[in-house]
Amino acid sequence: DGGITQSPKYLFRKEGQNVTLSCEQNLNHDAMYWYRQDPGQGLRLIYYSQIVNDFQKGDIAEGYSVSREKKESFPLTVTSAQKNPTAFYLCASSIGLAFSYEQYFGPGTRLTVT
Amino acid sequence: DAKTTQPPSMDCAEGRAANLPCNHSTISGNEYVYWYRQIHSQGPQYIIHGLKNNETNEMASLIITEDRKSSTLILPHATLRDTAVYYCIVRAFDNYGQNFVFGPGTRLSVLP
Numbered sequence: 079d080g081g082i083t084q085s086p087k088y089l090f091r092k093e094g095q096n097v098t099l100s101c102e103q104n105l106n107h108d109a110m111y112w113y114r115q116d117p118g119q120g121l122r123l124i125y126y127s128q129i130v131n132d133f134q135k136g137d138i139a140e141g142y143s144v145s146r147e148k149k150e151s152f153p154l155t156v157t158s159a160q161k162n163p164t165a166f167y168l169c170a171s172s173i174g175l176a177f178s179y180e181q182y183f184g185p186g187t188r189l190t191v192t
Numbered sequence: 193d194a195k196t197t198q199p200p201s202m203d204c205a206e207g208r209a210a211n212l213p214c215n216h217s218t219i220s221g222n223e224y225v226y227w228y229r230q231i232h233s234q235g236p237q238y239i240i241h242g243l244k245n246n247e248t249n250e251m252a253s254l255i256i257t258e259d260r261k262s263s264t265l266i267l268p269h270a271t272l273r274d275t276a277v278y279y280c281i282v283r284a285f286d287n288y289g290q291n292f293v294f295g296p297g298t299r300l301s302v303l304p
Contacts, residue, residue, distance in 0.1 A: 082235075113294075120279065120294030121236065168235050183235025
């Protein structure tokens with residue numbers, strides 16, 4: 079089964095701790111994305127990556143970091159610098175970076191920081 | 193970037209067609225219209241996209257007006273599983289990752 083996996087589904091952390099969210103895809107897609115969704119809101123782009131070892135900031139990159147060491151993996155680290163980290167985080171991938179390609183989304187990770 | 197306007201919520205009877213409107217009056221010539229939907233607490237699901245011609249796939253039809261200022265997503269025979277938030281997004285082909293924003297969308301409730 080091809081798709082995107084995100085783990086864990088629910089994550090709880092104490093304020094001041096860094097936390098890394100996993101995203102893996104076996105679709106052989108070049109482009110990957112991280113979005114954040116707050117209650118009742120749409121999605122906002124955090125980071126995106128076109129190819130291995132390359133990534134770009136989205137609209138709300140402050141307080142986040144990513145890496146793309148492998149084509150199939152695009153982990154997101156929520157650092158202690160992120161002022162309001164509690165949110166639903168979604169990873170997506172697409173064949174190519176141009177938005178005319180459909181994006182496939184993972185099931186999401188709900189992060190709660192207290 | 194072109195902005196979109198959608199009604200916040202709609203109801204539809206099960207088995208009937210659901211017609212979800214979207215206004216995008218400032219759309220540019222190179223911008224596509226995309227529709228995604230999101231079932232509660234899951235990742236968004238791509239539905240369909242188009243430039244200026246009407247499009248149809250196994251999930252839905254997309255009707256774009258001739259002036260491209262508005263469009264309608266049609267779910268021909270809505271089922272309870274189609275209850276979700278539907279997002280209309282307008283994006284340029286070469287807009288590489290900047291300002292990807294899904295707005296609040298339309299919450300469609302399919303009623304038995």
